[in-house]
Amino acid sequence: xxxxxIHWDDMEWIKVREGVHRKAVSSExxxxxxxxxxxxxxxxPHKHAYEQIAYIMSGEVDFHVGDRVVRLGPxxxxxxxxxxxxxxxxxxxxxxxxxxxxxxxxPEYA
Numbered sequence: 001x002x003x004x005x006i007h008w009d010d011m012e013w014i015k016v017r018e019g020v021h022r023k024a025v026s027s028e029x030x031x032x033x034x035x036x037x038x039x040x041x042x043x044x045p046h047k048h049a050y051e052q053i054a055y056i057m058s059g060e061v062d063f064h065v066g067d068r069v070v071r072l073g074p075x076x077x078x079x080x081x082x083x084x085x086x087x088x089x090x091x092x093x094x095x096x097x098x099x100x101x102x103x104x105x106x107p108e109y110a
Contacts, residue, residue, distance in 0.1 A: 008034055017041075024109035031106040037061065037088065037096040045087040050102040052080040054088075059096030062089045 006025055013021040019041025024033040031050075037043070042061065054063065056076045063070045063078055065086040070078055080086050090096050102109075 022109070024106070026105045026107070026110045029103060029105055031100075031102040031109050033100045033102065033106075033109055035096075035098050035100060037090050037098070039090050039093050039095065042090050042096075043086075043088040045085055047083055047085045048106075049082050050104065050106060051082050052086075053101040054078045054080065055099045055101075057097040057099060059094040059098075060091040061096045061098065062091055063087075064089070 008023055011023045013023060013036065016022050019038035020043070021036045022033055024031055026032075035043075037059070045064070054072070054077065056072045056074055058074050060071065060073045063072060063080070063086060065078070065080055066084050071091065072078060088096075088098075
């Protein structure tokens with residue numbers, strides 16, 4: 001069995017668009033992505049075939065999932081089902097750091 005060890009600090013941020021950056025690691029079956037969302041920015045409305053588990057590490061964000069809105073701060077976790085329209089809006093002046101787990105893996109993040 002081969003083990004891969006990666007440290008987030010050794011990885012470069014990838015600019016998704018202004019105010020949104022990402023680092024990601026994938027296995028054969030899942031992707032873990034670290035996202036940095038700056039105030040005034042967030043994830044645009046979208047949906048995908050992946051189940052997503054979002055964990056907020058710092059900052060505060062409103063997740064719009066389908067017709068519901070959930071506010072999460074540090075330690076908050078949300079499961080977003082596949083194929084459901086969703087997006088995130090940063091609340092306040094603090095950047096949001098969130099860790100997302102996607103399954104199955106997202107090859108475009110590799």
